[in-house]
Amino acid sequence: MKLLDKIGREFSGYNFVESGKRLFDRKPLQCSLYVTDRCNLDCAYCTEYDNSRPHPSLDDLKKWIRKIRELGTMRIALVGGEPLVHPNIVEVVRYCRELGFATSLTTNGFLLTRKLVAELEDAGLQVMQISVDRMTPSPITKKSFKTILPKLDYFDNSKISLHITGVICADTLPESRAVLETGLSRGIPTEVRLVHADPLNRFRVDRGPREELERFIDSMIERKRRGEKIHTSEAILNYQRSLLRGEHVEWTCVAGYKLFFVSAQGKFWICSMVHTDKHIMDVTLDDLYANYHKKSCQEGCGVYCAVSASLLVEKPVRVLGKEILARTKRVPSMFRTSSRPRTDDPKPRRITNPDGTHEMNGSANGSPSADDRVTLRESV
Numbered sequence: 001m002k003l004l005d006k007i008g009r010e011f012s013g014y015n016f017v018e019s020g021k022r023l024f025d026r027k028p029l030q031c032s033l034y035v036t037d038r039c040n041l042d043c044a045y046c047t048e049y050d051n052s053r054p055h056p057s058l059d060d061l062k063k064w065i066r067k068i069r070e071l072g073t074m075r076i077a078l079v080g081g082e083p084l085v086h087p088n089i090v091e092v093v094r095y096c097r098e099l100g101f102a103t104s105l106t107t108n109g110f111l112l113t114r115k116l117v118a119e120l121e122d123a124g125l126q127v128m129q130i131s132v133d134r135m136t137p138s139p140i141t142k143k144s145f146k147t148i149l150p151k152l153d154y155f156d157n158s159k160i161s162l163h164i165t166g167v168i169c170a171d172t173l174p175e176s177r178a179v180l181e182t183g184l185s186r187g188i189p190t191e192v193r194l195v196h197a198d199p200l201n202r203f204r205v206d207r208g209p210r211e212e213l214e215r216f217i218d219s220m221i222e223r224k225r226r227g228e229k230i231h232t233s234e235a236i237l238n239y240q241r242s243l244l245r246g247e248h249v250e251w252t253c254v255a256g257y258k259l260f261f262v263s264a265q266g267k268f269w270i271c272s273m274v275h276t277d278k279h280i281m282d283v284t285l286d287d288l289y290a291n292y293h294k295k296s297c298q299e300g301c302g303v304y305c306a307v308s309a310s311l312l313v314e315k316p317v318r319v320l321g322k323e324i325l326a327r328t329k330r331v332p333s334m335f336r337t338s339s340r341p342r343t344d345d346p347k348p349r350r351i352t353n354p355d356g357t358h359e360m361n362g363s364a365n366g367s368p369s370a371d372d373r374v375t376l377r378e379s380v
């Protein structure tokens with residue numbers, strides 16, 4: 001990728017002009033649409049899949065997507081369940097782009113093939129989040145680099161902007177650092193984030209030891225400040241540290257207003273945790289605005305996309321300023337890597353050494369190319 005393209009991509013993150021409009025008007029910034037409840041995996045921390053439900057039809061999805069756009073929503077995040085198990089996922093992406101949405105998709109990556117990546121790119125997909133929790137699978141989560149590393153090559157000349165996100169809990173913590181190193185060493189923006197709070201005890205996982213988690217979050221804050229490609233804002237890292245310390249954070253949740261969710265049955269949800277029975281087809285801008293208030297569930301909230309949007313709406317200059325600064329620090333390293341040939345380490349190495357420890361993987365040249373226009377921020 002050309003140096004200027006690389007620099008352009010570093011600053012495309014917030015799509016400043018369009019996002020700016022949404023900070024000052026009453027229209028929504030982002031909708032997360034569950035394109036299906038069905039999933040090919042069964043992560044122990046997840047409450048967002050249900051294989052007893054059929055896929056929504058393409059016609060229904062299109063109707064809901066039109067309505068979401070009519071509300072003025074700028075970005076759509078295609079989530080699930082596992083979006084790639086929906087038989088019409090490519091058409092869904094194409095339709096979102098035809099309507100002018102900035103479009104992202106979050107996937108466990110298991111069903112990705114070279115052909116599917118090319119089809120999604122052709123349909124206009126701009127951003128893909130692949131979820132990777134560990135280096136090797138465990139009974140808690142199968143989402144590991146063992147499956148994903150061989151697929152990263154599919155993105156070598158793709159316009160899709162790829163990033164990697166992992167969940168930290170007691171099971172994944174011993175490998176979270178290696179997940180982060182592996183993603184970053186390939187030039188892929190990567191983040192690992194705390195498992196959501198679990199007030200209803202629905203998860204089958206422990207969160208992990210507080211001090212160790214805090215040290216890890218602190219190290220990510222440091223790296224973010226140094227300009228490494230930690231794929232989340234410093235504000236969200238600070239927020240996670242406050243969660244661990246049990247510190248109160250002052251914020252106003254904009255879920256249900258600036259961002260909202262639509263279920264795979266077309267229901268309007270405030271966020272992934274707070275559901276309503278109202279159908280998206282019946283929702284008005286006034287309904288959305290009525291959700292602009294502090295919520296009783298804010299304390300300990302782990303819906304990071306909602307926290308992120310809320311902090312952005314509340315303190316746009318501070319949040320954006322820090323992000324721009326962090327990305328500016330990445331520019332010198334682009335000069336260093338831009339002159340290196342792509343071929344110095346094109347194939348993934350083994351991810352586990354014979355002694356069972358994990359090595360850092362791959363070259364700094366593995367960064368996928370990306371569309372310069374829009375990058376969506378946090379996903380669920």
Ligand SMILES: C[S@@+](CC[C@H](N)C(=O)[O-])C[C@H]1O[C@@H](n2cnc3c(N)ncnc32)[C@H](O)[C@@H]1O
Pocket residue numbers: 039045046047048079080081082083106107108129130131165166167194195196203302379380
């Ligand atoms: C519900 S999944 C749906 C998309 C896809 N199946 C996947 O796993 O990427 C969306 C994202 O939520 C994350 N997630 C699910 N349950 C979570 C939890 N309890 N805490 C934090 N993140 C969670 C997943 O790891 C994934 O990155």
Ligand code: SF4
Pocket residue numbers: 039040041042043046047048049080081082108
């Ligand atoms: S996190 Fe994603 S892959 Fe895991 S069970 Fe939930 S929906 Fe499926």
Ligand code: SF4
Pocket residue numbers: 253254255270271272273274295297298299301302303306307
């Ligand atoms: S505070 Fe968190 S859980 Fe409550 S509505 Fe907002 S995003 Fe959802």
